[in-house]
Amino acid sequence: MSATPRFEWFKDKAGKYRFRLKAANGEIILVGEGYSSKEALLNGIESVKKNAPKAKVVAIEEALKKLDENVSCLRRELQIVGMKVNGTADMIKKLSKEVATKEDVEEAKQLVLQNREIFIEGLNKSKDELKKTLDKKIGDKVKEGEKKVLWGILEKLSAAGGAVQFAEYVKRLIDFLNEKKILQIALPILIKIILG
Numbered sequence: 001m002s003a004t005p006r007f008e009w010f011k012d013k014a015g016k017y018r019f020r021l022k023a024a025n026g027e028i029i030l031v032g033e034g035y036s037s038k039e040a041l042l043n044g045i046e047s048v049k050k051n052a053p054k055a056k057v058v059a060i061e062e063a064l065k066k067l068d069e070n071v072s073c074l075r076r077e078l079q080i081v082g083m084k085v086n087g088t089a090d091m092i093k094k095l096s097k098e099v100a101t102k103e104d105v106e107e108a109k110q111l112v113l114q115n116r117e118i119f120i121e122g123l124n125k126s127k128d129e130l131k132k133t134l135d136k137k138i139g140d141k142v143k144e145g146e147k148k149v150l151w152g153i154l155e156k157l158s159a160a161g162g163a164v165q166f167a168e169y170v171k172r173l174i175d176f177l178n179e180k181k182i183l184q185i186a187l188p189i190l191i192k193i194i195l196g
Helices: 038-054 060-095 102-114 116-125 127-138 144-158 163-179 183-195
Strands: 006-011 017-022 028-031
Touching: 006 038, 017 038, 102 116, 102 163, 116 127, 116 144, 116 163, 127 144, 127 183, 144 163, 163 183
Parallel strands: none
Antiparallel strands: 006 017, 017 028
16 A cells, blocks of 8 residues: 555556556546656646646536536527528428429428427517518518518417417418418518528
């Protein structure tokens, strides 16, 4: 058994220099990373000696919580990017055709339903831009009263509480646009602005 704590260094099977710190009772309490040279290894040992006495004890839970939050944000960003790349561009192309098929419309509905949170967030962020753009594109195709109905549906959609309520308003929106024969004009604009 060692009488005092000590650093031991050795070369591992891969040819890397490593060290371990042994406590006075002989237990290994720290193992260093692999270093490419003996000089780098000795610098690593000096760094431990210098920094350990000043090191704070920190609960890892807070760091992990913050990391989880960052990962969630990153996942969300990647999900949005994935939607843009994989779904939205194709959907806009399909719906911009002269006549969209029932399947195209159903696919668009599914794209919106599958991405409810992102759609609501985008709708709330871009309501004013959306109204202006839609107004320009459909202004002469629908009456003022019908536009108010459309804005009302969009308002309810942006405030929808759960998935069922959201799905109900998406259906109303698609049906309304289809009935007024402005689906091919309006839905691509909605998807592009909200998810864009």
